[in-house]
Amino acid sequence: MPFGRPRGERADAARNREHLLAVAREMLAELGAEKVTMDGLAERAGLGKGTVFRRFGTRAGIFAALMDDTERAFQVRVLSGPPPLGPGAGPVERLVAYGRERVDFLFEHHAILRAALDRTRPIPAETSMSALHIRMLLGQAGLDVADLDTLATQLTAALEGPLLLYVAMTEESPADERLADSWQVLVERVCRP
Amino acid sequence: MPFGRPRGERADAARNREHLLAVAREMLAELGAEKVTMDGLAERAGLGKGTVFRRFGTRAGIFAALMDDTERAFQVRVLSGPPPLGPGAGPVERLVAYGRERVDFLFEHHAILRAALDRTRPIPAETSMSALHIRMLLGQAGLDVADLDTLATQLTAALEGPLLLYVAMTEESPADERLADSWQVLVERVCRP
DNA sequence: AGCATAAACGGACTTTACCCCGCTTAGTAT
DNA sequence: ATACTAAGCGGGGTAAAGTCCGTTTATGCT
Numbered sequence A, B: 001m002p003f004g005r006p007r008g009e010r011a012d013a014a015r016n017r018e019h020l021l022a023v024a025r026e027m028l029a030e031l032g033a034e035k036v037t038m039d040g041l042a043e044r045a046g047l048g049k050g051t052v053f054r055r056f057g058t059r060a061g062i063f064a065a066l067m068d069d070t071e072r073a074f075q076v077r078v079l080s081g082p083p084p085l086g087p088g089a090g091p092v093e094r095l096v097a098y099g100r101e102r103v104d105f106l107f108e109h110h111a112i113l114r115a116a117l118d119r120t121r122p123i124p125a126e127t128s129m130s131a132l133h134i135r136m137l138l139g140q141a142g143l144d145v146a147d148l149d150t151l152a153t154q155l156t157a158a159l160e161g162p163l164l165l166y167v168a169m170t171e172e173s174p175a176d177e178r179l180a181d182s183w184q185v186l187v188e189r190v191c192r193p
Numbered sequence C: 001a002g003c004a005t006a007a008a009c010g011g012a013c014t015t016t017a018c019c020c021c022g023c024t025t026a027g028t029a030t
Numbered sequence D: 001a002t003a004c005t006a007a008g009c010g011g012g013g014t015a016a017a018g019t020c021c022g023t024t025t026a027t028g029c030t
Helices: A013-033 A038-045 A048-057 A057-081 A091-108 A112-117 A129-141 A148-166 A175-191 B011-031 B038-045 B049-056 B059-080 B089-107 B110-118 B129-140 B147-164 B175-191
Strands: none
Touching: A013 A038, A013 A048, A038 A048, A048 A057, A048 A091, A057 A091, A057 A112, A057 A129, A091 A112, A091 A129, A091 A148, A091 A175, A091 B147, A112 A148, A112 A175, A129 A148, A129 B175, A148 A175, A148 B147, A148 B175, A175 B147, B011 B038, B011 B049, B011 B059, B038 B049, B049 B059, B059 B129, B089 B110, B089 B129, B089 B147, B089 B175, B110 B147, B129 B147, B147 B175
16 A cells, blocks of 8 residues: 555546646646636536535635645755755845745746635735744844744745735836845844844 | 815715715624625615625725725824824834834724735735835935835835734734734834944 | 445536626706 | 706626535455
8 A cells, every 4th residue: 555645645636636737837827827717727627626626625725736846846945955045054144045035936926826825814824934934044043032933924924925915016127126135134134133 | 066075976976885885884793794795785785786886896995995984094193193103203113103003903903904905906015005104204214225115015014914914813812912012123123223 | 356435526506796788867057 | 947968876697716415436455
């Protein structure tokens, strides 16, 4: 009995998940996130709608699943890549590097990431890898601050909020550089002794 | 010819708007934001569905309209109330006071504010009164920072993002105090010379 | 191989936001 | 008053998310 998954995803189910993700990626490239509907996806994949929902739970779930690999790859670079993004540099330096990379990342995938936001319930801040990582680096920076958890949440919002919530995505605007530079200012000022 | 509105809202339309807002407030108190539907609202108000959409454009629009007065009142306190929230105190002191009040405000009205988020398009950061106010106070603080606009956007996200996006609203959690305290830490550190 | 069963499937059904457009009416000009 | 017209109104229609449940099938056991 092989353990491909932690007990219980049937082979056909796994196959269908992959197929659905592939079709979703196609439709995304072809039509844009707005136009990817559950019915459309199901039909184009040659599967029932119920199946799509069973696999992904919600429309947002599809986009979240679509980001899964990409997000994991990013995480690997952060956790074990070369410094200053990965370990080996000072915490503040790593925070700056993280913000810079993260802004690029958010920018590059903003369409999917926006679509992956479940508008009905909040993102658990604990689940956010950004929040956790920022929290850790803040800890290492040795700040004299009582509530690092909340500060980390706020910095996460400062980093990701603009792209998820506020800034309209116009092509030529250099918003990404400005956000990255401004993040550096923010972090360096917060972490000054 | 009286100028109740800047040209062109018919009397019956104005009456209906008020009535709809009143009914919406009722339903909100009675059923919660989730259960306020456009059909339900229209029916309970004794009006057609088309009318509701004509008046508010979108479901989110209703909640935005519901917050309009409240938001305006808040704005008045900020622009011309007693210090440190209003003018008369130093910019950093005002930033801290603003954040504290704003967190309370967001907390108090989180149900409506979340419902007022239009899930389909971003909030224009320029329209956000928070962003503008924070931008102004940052300017007065005389920081040696090149891009105050972007910094203001990020601080706005740090202030409002957690409540709009991340933090789950559990009753007894003292999240509001923690956010307010943490905001103070953030602002004072950012503004240190 | 045959069986039992939990998992997966499909698609009709429900709900809700939002659109459309022919009809009605407030406001105004004569 | 009357007539004109733009704004407003109503409610049926559409599209898309999400639910339900009867049917099918993969999988481990004997």
